[in-house]
Amino acid sequence: MDWQGRWRAALRRIEQAGYGANVYDAYTAAGPALWRNIGPGAAVDLGRSVSYVAIRSGKRAAALLPPAAVEASERLAKPEHFARWLETVDALAKQAPRYVPLLLERTGRLLGVLDIQAFIAFVRMGLSIGRSDNERGRAFFSLASAEALRLLGDGGVEAFADRRAALQAYLTALWAIHPPLVEVPADAPEHLRRRPGFGGGGIRLPSAFAGFSADDQTALYRAALAHIGAHHRFSRTTFPSFGLKPLQIALTSLIEDARVERLAMAAMPGLRRLWGRFHMARPEGAPVAIALMARLSRALFDSDYVDPHGWVEKGRRLFDTEAASDITDPQLSRRIGGLLGNDIGQMRLQFDARAYVVQPAYRDDNLGLWHFDPQEDLPPLEMDAVFEGAVVTRQDGDGGRSETDPDAGHSAGKLRQGCDDEGIVSARYPEYDYLSGHFRPAWCTVREVAPAMGTAAATAVLRDTRSDLVERLSALMRSARISRQERVKRQPDGEYLDVDASIAAMVSRRVGEMPDTRIYGRYERRSRDISVLLLIDVSRSTADTTRDGAARVIDVERLAVSVMARAMESLGDPFAVAAFCSNTRDDVRYCRIKDFGQPFDERCMGRLAGLAGDFSTRLGPVIRHGGHYLRGQGTYRRLLLIVTDGEPSDIDVDDRQYLVEDARTAVRDLKRDGMDVFCVTLDSGAESAAERIFGRKWSLAISSPDELPQRLPQLYLRLRS
């Protein structure tokens, strides 16, 4: 049969199947376009998929498919790419038919940004999210969730992560302060995403400044940090908001902004250029309160700016007079803000606190300047913002998790004994999806949680027992020579002639003395120049007993770690200890027990004793986070030593291979950066993926700390090479 005939047959099938006129019409209309764009085969194949989608997802979805296919055929030039697109839609219809209409409606937007490979990765990711949480899956496929937008490269999320280190250093350089910079999540309320802010010991920055070009973004971030730093230095105290109207609060903040900027520019005149470009208010337009305030901001900043409005000029005059007498007094802002607020009232201008946004864009929302009394009846905008500001690092995941996973609620109660309940978000790391061969950007959130202290008795066990093992291990480590090669001179044998020694020997011969025969030199590793980060797996499975049933895995881990730590402490090698577990990708917990440069003292041992097993093991982000700490060490070798009990797992992932491959990638990345990753597996009888992740020579399995002295030389031997 020729293509015409096959097309007619396909049409007839759809018509007779009774999916309704909408489906039939859509297919009829799409056929010629597909024929033209891709070929007759595509038009015929689509018929099969339309039937399938109609059966799985319903008539509405089936009617959406033909126009989406036309759109895909325009974006995907190659026939094989179009075929894969169609296959992906079929696969989604098979596995999660409810998402098909959502996906089809957004075909144009998705394929505008993603190539076919990335499109397939997108669908797979959505499937994996939707499997554990229907609502989140729905949000993902409707492109409403932050993770979906991140994948589309919207919102500049990656951009902020890339900028963070430079911005942090910029802030430290300018103002000698280093509060953490937190990115406001893309799904936070609108008013938090518009402007930067500070308070609670940190600074929050929007993922991007809406409406500005890419070039301006860097300048805006810098301007924002320079401005907030100026508040830190010159505002010092917070103002009580008691009895003040929103307008007075806004005006006082505006004057205070101008005051600290003037002080900052006295010290750093270049800031005028940085800030000045964003003061774009013009003396025109209707004299509404919000516009006048933007103009006042500019008038106070820019002495060349001329404004015909009396209120703006009055503001400038008041400010200049007060500034001339004592600009260092923050109360000046209160006084002028109050006066100008009354004037606005007398002019009968409306001030809409909800619509008000601080101008220019780099200035913070001023919530950090104010001390709000919680009993006070405040405009809802401010109240929301204050509380949101305090919890901006928390994510909305908790409620959703306990619904879908009854276990999570139960273990959260337990966790509070072990770790602080929420912890600080300290980093987001990508995760590797081996199926698509792509990294999922900013996929895992690592929180640093505060450790709990163990009982005195448990601490004493870690401190006092097994000194014999400590001694054997420290003897072993002491003899390990891990350092750069050094030149050793004046040796009886060696690989090169020591010129100095040879001359000395000749001299001795000439003067008739017995020459020293040690005239060779060689290269040797003589010292130990290594820093070690010990990571302890404290997931739920470590509460099981070891294979011989003699003790719990976590107790063995604890003892092994304390023995190694005591040995390293006695040798003075730099090392750090941390524990980890995870509860979905949003909550990878990292608990620092001992930092580099800190002594391994009673408190560290107390923290070690206080570890309790809970949650799962997500190795990848932990390895990346540990690598982040280890990277700063200036030693010859840097070793990440992981003590775990088996293979990675987490409740939001059902493909075991996925976490193994991600961990493998993390290990590979660390090795590429010149770090070593070694794994000690405690043999609990569980299947171990250690060899796959770390490599056969970079992992070893033990069942009790007693085996360490025999087995650890394997590690040191590897480090020598």
Add this chain to the structure above:
Amino acid sequence: MAGQRKGAHVSMMDAYRIAEEPYYRDVGHEVELFRAAYDSRTPVMLKGPTGCGKTRFVEHMAWRLGRPLITVSCHEDMTASDLVGRYLLDAEGTVWHDGPLTLAVRHGAICYLDEIVEARQDTTVVIHSLTDDRRILPLEKKNEVVAAHPDFHVVISYNPGYQSVLKDLKESTKQRFGAIAFAYPDPAIEAEIVSREAGIERGMADKLVRIAERSRNLRGKGLEEGASTRVLINAGRLIAKGVPPDRACQFAMVVPITDDPDMRDALAGAIDACL
């Protein structure tokens, strides 16, 4: 013969004399202290970060006191014979060559051991017999004991920032010295120094000092060490030659100090804010 050799050495010493006054701005009472220490021949240790004026200070004091100055930059591979001297071979046989320390001891120079912790501890012990009341230097190989010239004086310097367990002076070495701690001078004084040394206006020097403060804020937070006074002078000299200030700062204060793109970015921002 002996007279001739001595004469040769005296003229050789002239090479170590400092003819012109090296500019040095007294910030504490270090000139006074050093002079008193020299008068009592108490060995002096100069501590402070790199580029804050330790070496310049020694040169200045050598000029003030009219003594020749022999400087040794210490390094890891330095042996005791690099300091003391050794036999070398020539056509006729073996010849003894005095090392820099022996030269200073014989002829009454100030011997300045720069960055002494870089040398191994067993090397630095050769100065022990010179830094207590014995004031002698035994030349083991030559079977000679050299008594120090009355004008001989030992000065060492080190940068506490580089200190580690591996690289520190022996307690017995440390306790033979009096110490003067150096730091970057107050902004006003530092600007005065930069302005004079680089030959730029005071206003520009003030700006450079402000930039330096910004970069010193990053010490230990991405930078090993902030911009030193020396670096500021380098930048200032370029500016005096007509190089635009931001480019001069990049050249002298950013690119040499760090390779981290984030740090460079932050420093560029700080420079921009201060100019």
